[in-house]
Amino acid sequence: MPTITLPDNSQREYDSALTVMQVSDSIGPGLAKATLGGMVDDQLVDASYLIEKDSNLRIITDRDPEGLEIIRHSCAHLMAQAVKELYPEAQVTIGPVIEDGFYYDYAYEPGFTPEDLVKIEKKMQELSKANLEVTRSVKTRDEATAFFRDLGEEYKAQIIESIPNNEELSLYTQGDFTDLCRGPHVPSTGKIKSFKLMKLAGAYWRGDSNNEMLQRIYGTAWQDKKALKAYLNRLAEAEKRDHRKLAKKQDLFHFQEEAPGMVFWHPRGWAIYKIIERYISAKMQMHGYQEINTPQVVDQSLWERSGHWDKFRDDMFTTSSESRDYAIKPMNCPCHIQVFNQGLKSYRDLPLRLAEFGSCHRNEASGTLHGLMRARNFTQDDAHIFCTEEQIQTEVSMFIDMLFEVYRDFGFDDVIIKLSTRPEKRVGSDEVWDKSEEALKLALNNKELDWELQPGEGAFYGPKIEFSLKDCIGRVWQCGTIQVDFSMPERLDASYVNEDSTKQVPVMLHRAIVGSMERFIGILIENYAGAFPVWLAPIQAVVISITEKQSEYAKKVAEILQNQSFRVEVDLRNETIGLKIRDHAMQRVPYQIILGAREQDENTVAVRTRDGEDLGAMSLEKLTERLNGDIARLGRNNLEE
Numbered sequence: 055m056p057t058i059t060l061p062d063n064s065q066r067e068y069d070s071a072l073t074v075m076q077v078s079d080s081i082g083p084g085l086a087k088a089t090l091g092g093m094v095d096d097q098l099v100d101a102s103y104l105i106e107k108d109s110n111l112r113i114i115t116d117r118d119p120e121g122l123e124i125i126r127h128s129c130a131h132l133m134a135q136a137v138k139e140l141y142p143e144a145q146v147t148i149g150p151v152i153e154d155g156f157y158y159d160y161a162y163e164p165g166f167t168p169e170d171l172v173k174i175e176k177k178m179q180e181l182s183k184a185n186l187e188v189t190r191s192v193k194t195r196d197e198a199t200a201f202f203r204d205l206g207e208e209y210k211a212q213i214i215e216s217i218p219n220n221e222e223l224s225l226y227t228q229g230d231f232t233d234l235c236r237g238p239h240v241p242s243t244g245k246i247k248s249f250k251l252m253k254l255a256g257a258y259w260r261g262d263s264n265n266e267m268l269q270r271i272y273g274t275a276w277q278d279k280k281a282l283k284a285y286l287n288r289l290a291e292a293e294k295r296d297h298r299k300l301a302k303k304q305d306l307f308h309f310q311e312e313a314p315g316m317v318f319w320h321p322r323g324w325a326i327y328k329i330i331e332r333y334i335s336a337k338m339q340m341h342g343y344q345e346i347n348t349p350q351v352v353d354q355s356l357w358e359r360s361g362h363w364d365k366f367r368d369d370m371f372t373t374s375s376e377s378r379d380y381a382i383k384p385m386n387c388p389c390h391i392q393v394f395n396q397g398l399k400s401y402r403d404l405p406l407r408l409a410e411f412g413s414c415h416r417n418e419a420s421g422t423l424h425g426l427m428r429a430r431n432f433t434q435d436d437a438h439i440f441c442t443e444e445q446i447q448t449e450v451s452m453f454i455d456m457l458f459e460v461y462r463d464f465g466f467d468d469v470i471i472k473l474s475t476r477p478e479k480r481v482g483s484d485e486v487w488d489k490s491e492e493a494l495k496l497a498l499n500n501k502e503l504d505w506e507l508q509p510g511e512g513a514f515y516g517p518k519i520e521f522s523l524k525d526c527i528g529r530v531w532q533c534g535t536i537q538v539d540f541s542m543p544e545r546l547d548a549s550y551v552n553e554d555s556t557k558q559v560p561v562m563l564h565r566a567i568v569g570s571m572e573r574f575i576g577i578l579i580e581n582y583a584g585a586f587p588v589w590l591a592p593i594q595a596v597v598i599s600i601t602e603k604q605s606e607y608a609k610k611v612a613e614i615l616q617n618q619s620f621r622v623e624v625d626l627r628n629e630t631i632g633l634k635i636r637d638h639a640m641q642r643v644p645y646q647i648i649l650g651a652r653e654q655d656e657n658t659v660a661v662r663t664r665d666g667e668d669l670g671a672m673s674l675e676k677l678t679e680r681l682n683g684d685i686a687r688l689g690r691n692n693l694e695e
Contacts, residue, residue, distance in 0.1 A: 057108045075101040082128050088227065090124045091238045098124075100168050100190055102236040116245075116277035123151055126190070128240040129275035131177075132155040135231035136177035137271075140170075146211040146233065147259065147268060152284065155274035159257050161209060166269055171251045173269070178249065185244030186228040190237060199222045200233065205582035209259070212233055248282040249275040257607045291527050297424040300669055304584055304641055306592075307426075313424045315430030317572060318468040322592035325621070326575060329590055331411060334435050334460065334567065341456050343409040348389035350413055354379040360388040362540055386412035387539075387564060390438045391546045394560075398551040404560060405445050409437035411571070419614060426576030433571040438686055439563040440548070443486070446561060447493040449534055450519070453565055454501060457521060457534050460567050464578065465587065465689030468524035471503055473509035481515055482540040490538045490561075491517045515541035518564075525581040535575060537564040585642045587662060588684035594621045595645040595681070596638050597659075600631050604649045611647065611659060614674060639664055644684070647677070 058066045058077055065082065074092035078101070089101050093112040098120055101415045103113070114121045130149035143161060149158035160166070166174075188344075193201065195214055202210040202538050209468035214223065214234065226235050228243055240246060257266035276282040301307050306323030309316070319327060319547040335345065351373065357363040357657045362370075362384070367613045371382040383389065390408050399406070414434050422428055439449050462470055473494055476487045494517055498505050505519075512518055539562040543549075549557045568574035578590070588594050595615065605626050625634050631648070638646050646662040652671075653660055658675055661669040672680075 056105055059081060059108075059110045059509065060114050065105050071106040072104065072112070073101065074099060074103050074111065076649050077105070077111060081113075085115075085460070086111060090116060090240050093120065098140050099239055101241045102190060114630050115635045122275075123126045123279055124238055124240055125246055125277065125694045126275045127235070127237075128243075129246050129273060130158050130176050131226065131231070131233050131235065131239065131269065132181055132243060132246050132249075132445045133174060133251070133273055134158050134179055134233060135228060136174045138231055139181075140173055142179055145207055148213070149233075153274060155252070157269040157270050159259075159270050161259075161266070161268050166254055166271065166624050168254070169221075171254065171271065173439060175249075177252045178246075178251075181229070182243050183248050185204065185230070185242050187242050188226055188228045188239045190239075192224050193223050193225060195219050195221065198225065201225075202234070203231075217262070245374075246275065248277065248279050249273060250282065267362060288505075288527055288529075290582070293531070295396075295527070295580040295583045297427075297576040300579050301425075308578070309425070312421060313422065315418060317426065317429060317431065317548075323575075325592035326578075326586070327571065327591060329592075330568075330571065330575065333463070335411075336439065337456060338407075338409050341407075343407040345409050345411075346390070346393055347410060348383075348386060348393065348412065349535055350383055350415075351380045352383055352389065354381055356388050356392075356546075357381050357672050359545055360391075361545060362388065364649060368619065369418070371415050371417055376571040382415045383412070384414050384416045386410055386414065386434060386436045387438060387442065387542060387562070390436075391543060391548050391562070394438075394440055394543075394548055395546070399440075399560075401442065401550055401552050401558075404437050404550060404685050405441035405449055407439045408438060409435075414435045420538050426572040426579075427573050429570075433575065435566055435568050435571060437565050439565065440543070440550075440560040441563065442558075443489055443561055446538060446563070447492060447497050449563055450497040451495055451500065453536050453563075454497060454689045456505075461521075461523060461534075462690055463688040465581070466523045466525075470522040470530060471498065471505040471523065472508050472511075472522070473498065474508040474513075474518050474520065476517065477510050477568045479514055480512070487517070494519055494536075494538070513537055513539075515539045523577070531573075533577070535565065535569070538562075539564055552587075553608065555578050583642075586644075587687070587689045588644045588681065589688050591620065591644050593643050595647055596623045596625055596643050597647045597649065598625045598631065598634050598638070600648065600650040602626075603651065604654050607654045608649050610647065611674065615678070615681075618678060620678075637663065639666070645681070 056068055056071060058068065058212065063162035074094070078089040091101050091114040092099050092103060093101060093114060094105060094632050102289055104146050114124065116122060116125060131433055131695060134146045134149055138146065139302050144162040147159040147161065149156060172560055177537060181624065191466060195217055199211050200216045202214065224237055226237060226239050232393060242555070250273065255270045255272065274285060293467050301323065305320050307319050310318065312343060337493050338345070344535040354363065355656045361480055366384055371386050372381050375383065390410065393408060394406065394458065410452060411433050413431065415431050418428060418430050438608050441449050456471065477489050498519070512545040516538035518535055520532055522530050522532040523532050543562045545557045548560055550560055552558045597608045597612045599605050608626060612624045642664050657672045658673055660671050661677060663669065
C-alpha cells in the first residue's frame with residue numbers, strides 16, 4: 055500500500071503498486087493525458103514506472119524542463135525509426151539530446167541529402183500520428199549484443215560491448231523499431247508533435263578521426279507548434295545577425311586560410327576593439343588594477359611547473375630555438391606570477407591586482423573554429439588578484455560591482471550567475487575549500503543576487519563563479535569569471551611575508567569580465583545587429599554633400615566635429631544623394647549629416663538617423679549636444695544610473 059507524496063505535500067494512499075500514469079489518472083484525466091514521465095524520489099522515470107513503496111512523486115509534463123528533454127530524446131528515436139523504415143540498410147549509432155534539440159549519427163554508405171531530410175520528416179509525422187505505444191524492456195549485455203547483431207546493427211553491438219557486464223540494459227520499442235536507451239521516453243509517439251529536421255553534418259564514429267565517417271542529422275523538438283515557431287524565428291534572426299556576414303558588409307575584419315582562426319582586423323573593426331580596450335583599461339585603473347604586459351613565447355619548463363603542460367599540451371602551439379623548447383602562451387596566469395615574484399612582497403602589498411590584455415594562442419581543432427566566437431588567437435581582458443584568504447570575499451565583491459558596471463554600460467542587464475564548487479579530484483584541504491566556497495557564496499548573497507549552484511564543477515585548484523549574458527534574442531553567452539586558485543602560486547614559488555615575519559603563499563584570483571575580446575566583439579555585433587550605440591560605433595557620423603558646391607562646407611563641418619573627438623567621415627562622391635544615404639544606412643552609421651545649399655547658406659546641418667528618421671535642420675552646437683548625450687548614455691537605455 056504505497057503512500058504517494060506530491061509536490062504540494064499532499065498524500066495519496068493506494069491499495070497496491072501502481073504506475074506513474076495510474077497515479078496521474080487517479081488525480082485527473084487531463085493530467086493523465088499530459089503526463090510524459092515522473093520524478094520518483096529524485097529519479098526521472100517513464101510514465102510506466104511501477105511505484106511499489108512510499109515515494110515522493112512529481113508528474114512530468116511538457117511544461118517541465120525534464121518533459122522537454124523526454125520529448126527531444128524520444129524524437130531522436132522517432133527519427134531513427136523513420137530512417138530505418140525508409141532506408142533499411144542504414145545503421146543507427148547514437149542519438150543524444152543537445153541544446154535546443156537532438157541529433158542521431160548513421161552509417162549509410164550512399165549518404166543522406168537535403169531531399170532525404172524532407173522524406174524522413176514526413177515519415178516522422180506519420181509515425182507520430184500513428185500514436186505507437188513506447189514500451190521498455192530489459193536485457194543482459196550478451197542478450198542485447200546478440201539482439202542488435204541479428205538486426206545487422208554492428209555499431210549498436212559495439213556500444214553494448216563497451217558497457218560493463220554487470221550493468222542492466224534497457225531497450226525501448228515503438229512499432230517494429232527497437233533501440234538501446236536509458237530513457238525515459240514518452241508513453242507513445244503521439245506525444246511528439248512539434249519537430250523539424252535542421253541539417254546534415256559529418257561525424258567520426260565515437261568522435262575519433264581515426265574511425266570511419268558517419269552522417270549526422272540534427273533536429274529540434276518542442277512542446278508545441280508555438281514554441282517551435284518561436285525557435286525557428288530566433289534562428290532566422292540569429293542568421294541575420296551573424297557577425298561574420300555583418301563584418302563583411304561593414305568592413306570590420308576577415309579570416310583567410312593562411313592564418314586559420316586568426317583575425318585580420320580592418321580599420322573600422324580595430325576602432326571598435328580599441329574603444330573597448332580603452333574603456334576597460336580606464337575602468338580597471340579606477341578599481342585599483344595595474345596593467346602589465348608579458349611575453350607570448352615562454353620556455354616549456356614554466357608550463358611544466360605550472361601544470362599546464364600535462365593538461366593542455368595538445369592545445370598549445372610550440373616552437374624551438376637554440377636547443378630550447380618554447381610554448382606560445384595559451385593563457386596569462388603563469389607569467390603574471392613571474393611579475394609578482396619580482397621583489398619581496400609583504401602582507402601590506404596585498405591585494406595586488408595585475409591586469410593584462412594578453413594575446414593568447416590555442417590550437418583549436420579546425421572544425422570548431424567559428425569567426426570571432428572560436429578563434430586560435432584571442433586577447434583576454436585578464437587579471438589576477440594576489441590576496442590573503444581573508445581578503446577573498448571583499449575582492450570578489452568588488453569585482454562583481456565592476457563587472458555589473460561594465461555589462462550595463464554595454465547594454466546587458468540580464469546576467470546569469472553560477473557558482474561551481476569542489477570537484478572530486480582537487481588540490482588543497484577541505485578546510486581551505488570550505489573557506490573559499492563560503493566566501494564566494496557570501497559575496498553573492500550579500501548583494502542579494504540570484505545564482506545557481508553547480509556542485510562538483512569547480513576547477514581542480516578552486517571554486518569559481520561564472521557570469522553569462524543574455525542577448526536581445528535570448529541567447530546566453532558565458533563571458534565573465536572569477537576563480538579561486540590555491541595551487542598555481544605554490545607551484546610557481548609565489549610568497550609574501552606575513553605580519554609574524556613568516557612566508558605565506560598568496561591566494562590567486564583569476565578574473566575576466568568580457569573574457570576573449572574577439573568573442574565579446576562578436577557578441578556585440580550580433581546583439582546590436584551591427585547598429586552599435588554611438589559610443590561604440592567606429593564611425594559616429596558621416597557628412598554628406600548633396601552637390602560639389604557644398605564640398606568645402608562639408609569638409610569644414612567634419613573638421614569641427616573631428617576636433618571635438620567625434621569619429622566622422624566625409625562623403626564627397628559624385629553620386630546621387632539617395633545612393634549615398636542608402637550606402638551609409640547599410641553601414642549602420644548612427645548619423646548622416648546632409649548638407650545642401652540651404653544648410654550652407656544658413657550655417658546649419660540636416661540630420662538623419664540610420665533608421666531613416668529625419669531630425670531636420672539644426673545648428674552644429676545642437677548636433678554636438680545630441681552626440682555627447684548619446685555617448686554619455688553608452689549602451690544603456692537611460693542615464694539614471
